[in-house]
Amino acid sequence: xxxxxxxxxxxxxxxxGSLLAVYLRRIGHSVMVFDRRPDIRTxxxxxxxxxxxxxxRGWKALGEVGLEDQVKEIAIPLDxxxxxINDKPVYFQxxxxxxxxxxxxxxxxxxKKMIDLAEQAGTVFRFNEKVWDVDLPNAKIFTGESEKxxxxxxxxxxxxxxxxxxxxxxxxxxxxxxxxxxxxxIDVGYKELTIPANEDGTHxxxxxxxxxxxxxxxxxxxxxxxxxxxxxxLFLPFEGPVSFQNITTKKEAQEFFKQYFxxxxxxxxxxxxxxxxxxxxAMVTMKCYPWTYWxxxxxxxxxxxxxxxxxxxxxxxxxxxxxxxxxxxxQYGDDWDTIFMExxxxxxxxxxxxxxxxxxxxxxxxxxxxxxxxxxxxRIEKHFAQKHPDKWVPVYSRVTFSDRPYAxxxxxGDMQETIMKEVMVIPEIESKxxxxxxxxxxxxxxxxxxx
Amino acid sequence: xxxxxxxxxxxxxxxxGSLLAVYLRRIGHSVMVFDRRPDIRTxxxxxxxxxxxxxxRGWKALGEVGLEDQVKEIAIPLDxxxxxINDKPVYFQxxxxxxxxxxxxxxxxxxKKMIDLAEQAGTVFRFNEKVWDVDLPNAKIFTGESEKxxxxxxxxxxxxxxxxxxxxxxxxxxxxxxxxxxxxxIDVGYKELTIPANEDGTHxxxxxxxxxxxxxxxxxxxxxxxxxxxxxxLFLPFEGPVSFQNITTKKEAQEFFKQYFxxxxxxxxxxxxxxxxxxxxAMVTMKCYPWTYWxxxxxxxxxxxxxxxxxxxxxxxxxxxxxxxxxxxxQYGDDWDTIFMExxxxxxxxxxxxxxxxxxxxxxxxxxxxxxxxxxxxRIEKHFAQKHPDKWVPVYSRVTFSDRPYAxxxxxGDMQETIMKEVMVIPEIESKxxxxxxxxxxxxxxxxxxx
Numbered sequence: 098x099x100x101x102x103x104x105x106x107x108x109x110x111x112x113x114g115s116l117l118a119v120y121l122r123r124i125g126h127s128v129m130v131f132d133r134r135p136d137i138r139t140x141x142x143x144x145x146x147x148x149x150x151x152x153x154r155g156w157k158a159l160g161e162v163g164l165e166d167q168v169k170e171i172a173i174p175l176d177x178x179x180x181x182i183n184d185k186p187v188y189f190q191x192x193x194x195x196x197x198x199x200x201x202x203x204x205x206x207x208x209k210k211m212i213d214l215a216e217q218a219g220t221v222f223r224f225n226e227k228v229w230d231v232d233l234p235n236a237k238i239f240t241g242e243s244e245k246x247x248x249x250x251x252x253x254x255x256x257x258x259x260x261x262x263x264x265x266x267x268x269x270x271x272x273x274x275x276x277x278x279x280x281x282x283i284d285v286g287y288k289e290l291t292i293p294a295n296e297d298g299t300h301x302x303x304x305x306x307x308x309x310x311x312x313x314x315x316x317x318x319x320x321x322x323x324x325x326x327x328x329x330x331l332f333l334p335f336e337g338p339v340s341f342q343n344i345t346t347k348k349e350a351q352e353f354f355k356q357y358f359x360x361x362x363x364x365x366x367x368x369x370x371x372x373x374x375x376x377x378x379a380m381v382t383m384k385c386y387p388w389t390y391w392x393x394x395x396x397x398x399x400x401x402x403x404x405x406x407x408x409x410x411x412x413x414x415x416x417x418x419x420x421x422x423x424x425x426x427x428q429y430g431d432d433w434d435t436i437f438m439e440x441x442x443x444x445x446x447x448x449x450x451x452x453x454x455x456x457x458x459x460x461x462x463x464x465x466x467x468x469x470x471x472x473x474x475x476r477i478e479k480h481f482a483q484k485h486p487d488k489w490v491p492v493y494s495r496v497t498f499s500d501r502p503y504a505x506x507x508x509x510g511d512m513q514e515t516i517m518k519e520v521m522v523i524p525e526i527e528s529k530x531x532x533x534x535x536x537x538x539x540x541x542x543x544x545x546x547x548x
Numbered sequence: 549x550x551x552x553x554x555x556x557x558x559x560x561x562x563x564x565g566s567l568l569a570v571y572l573r574r575i576g577h578s579v580m581v582f583d584r585r586p587d588i589r590t591x592x593x594x595x596x597x598x599x600x601x602x603x604x605r606g607w608k609a610l611g612e613v614g615l616e617d618q619v620k621e622i623a624i625p626l627d628x629x630x631x632x633i634n635d636k637p638v639y640f641q642x643x644x645x646x647x648x649x650x651x652x653x654x655x656x657x658x659x660k661k662m663i664d665l666a667e668q669a670g671t672v673f674r675f676n677e678k679v680w681d682v683d684l685p686n687a688k689i690f691t692g693e694s695e696k697x698x699x700x701x702x703x704x705x706x707x708x709x710x711x712x713x714x715x716x717x718x719x720x721x722x723x724x725x726x727x728x729x730x731x732x733x734i735d736v737g738y739k740e741l742t743i744p745a746n747e748d749g750t751h752x753x754x755x756x757x758x759x760x761x762x763x764x765x766x767x768x769x770x771x772x773x774x775x776x777x778x779x780x781x782l783f784l785p786f787e788g789p790v791s792f793q794n795i796t797t798k799k800e801a802q803e804f805f806k807q808y809f810x811x812x813x814x815x816x817x818x819x820x821x822x823x824x825x826x827x828x829x830a831m832v833t834m835k836c837y838p839w840t841y842w843x844x845x846x847x848x849x850x851x852x853x854x855x856x857x858x859x860x861x862x863x864x865x866x867x868x869x870x871x872x873x874x875x876x877x878x879q880y881g882d883d884w885d886t887i888f889m890e891x892x893x894x895x896x897x898x899x900x901x902x903x904x905x906x907x908x909x910x911x912x913x914x915x916x917x918x919x920x921x922x923x924x925x926x927r928i929e930k931h932f933a934q935k936h937p938d939k940w941v942p943v944y945s946r947v948t949f950s951d952r953p954y955a956x957x958x959x960x961g962d963m964q965e966t967i968m969k970e971v972m973v974i975p976e977i978e979s980k981x982x983x984x985x986x987x988x989x990x991x992x993x994x995x996x997x998x999x
Binding site: 244245271274275276277278279280281282335379 | 695696722725726727728729730731732733786830
């Protein structure tokens, strides 16, 4: 397919913006990346920002441009969950089959790396340059010190909005008629905390686990860093009996950690200090449509579909956008109208599906993990999946360890849920959950669907 | 209750803004109304803008400040629908009981009247003054020629955003964290058309009817004006076989009117001229929350809850907001925190309910009116309601001729729908729809709900 080099602007130098730059440079386009923030490589960086879980979709997109190995060097594989339940020993749950893992990466470390790689590929970065307005039909952007200062005008052939959940580019598209948009916040916030390394630089908890302290409507998680520390995230309701609103003094914070997370007692000083030092952040599901404007502008990543983080798929979904976009660029050459139309048509249902799955995981984690019937259902599913691995692939594996569409994972998950509803009402299911009768029942119901 | 006079800004001089001004002036507040558009009273006005259907809730809010009679002088009561089905004589459906009617009013005529009344009450209007920014915590607004020009700063005690579906005030609130927001467009657009008066000034169609030409997924409606003309609205899909996209020439428009609306054949010249003169507009459902910022800023009317027009309740819902706000001001005096908190808590579920009912009416009108089972169901409901008027008040009457909460109308409507689902599967329902058996069945199901 004929492909003429284009003059392309990318707004946002985050993970999605810098990976897209690498892809576009590789096929000969001129790429200029704008970011309102300073170069992340020049900032004093604590290594303590949110950690990412890179899984199959993310690796595939990196692999396509030969970056998988380089990025794996700064990542730690996690092949299991480590569940910390009070008064019980830590127990481990394998994520998938042998060899399947998610990878813990520091967002900051990865972002620096990606910018380096994009720059080496010939991308021009313009940091500290704020985009205030976008002329969509003419692919022009306007930058300046402030919204009211003198603006500088740039003209491009194409613009990609990779500027995240609060995207300026989308903001401009949103003013058009017939642009559908929604943002919905959940009533739980999060805060980053740190568990430092041992004095000899080793990790204080198992290094190859994703650590979870589930506590009903709140929880703590921890992911390892290369330097031996763990980045923890505390998810807690904004308001209510146990909430950010009700922890305002050092004493209250210490009490909170002591009561609910006794097995990290030794870290209380660090945790408490971070609790008051770090901001409390909100989480939003953002959906919109369309994602593109003619053959001029396209949204990629969080700017098109921001999701809550409970499936660890935000970055993976954004990287998969790029992978799909690239396939369409190969297929349709210079026909950007078709590339953009097919891109949004293919990705929108999958973005909606992972948004739904992520939100459900939040509900599941906050309200269902204490329900014995829910836990029994999960036990039955696992038991059946082990006996019939070809017939029952859990949704988690479909999302995390496959590259089949998210929408398919959601649909199959719904089908599994319908089947399990019938199973759970079998009389005395508690005592015969691992019986042949139950197994036959599931097989029968599955066969009904296959017809 | 003590009530100190406040210095209040209202953004928007539309129907809701001007009625709110009347209310606030009546209890001694200083009121300044800003509008980015010119004074509607000074504009050449055709009398042809969208017509409104004032019903119970609207009249009640006007009545509270003694304006009901003055406004009735510029309104025409419609006590029935006039259904125009091709190849059949026009048939009439009474809206409610004897004496119940909705009232056709020209939006422009009413808005001029309301601004006059607000001005007479001592409101200061600042037309042609564009609000570009709002300082929410300090209740300041910033106006100027353009977004980038010099701005003038105003400081108030309170600000009310009555600036419609694309509200600037809400736009500012939307940038805060934890602000939920959605806008969803439907795939049908509308266009205003006119049927002029007879030469002697009389109406060409029955004056006291709401005229409907239902045509499956599109329709034409007409409402009378005082000058003998009718304001028509054509609702038509944007895309598809019969759509705005596919009517681009005069000939196509004439063919369209001839084929689908033969009984207004004589008006084709006017309709076709208007079709190309007037813009095609989109329709949106907009929801958000919260509606208020501390004790400083509140959204009222469309700025808080824009709905599709298929229940004729947009203005009525906005006026009811003011009625409720006024009751809370009486109850809580100077405690604006409580007034605003109670206002949004009381109104939000009702705004969501009328949004849902309006959207359902759109679906019903576009897809169900051709379904014989749906029509049979409606006939059964009507038959039963006539025999048991105390037991079955249709949702339409609950919305239009009562002041009970919209949320209650929606809930009872859902209950009625559940009952009718069971009724419609009675074997041979087509032949015994008016039998004692069916009547007894409905009574029995209703009794179940009453327990």
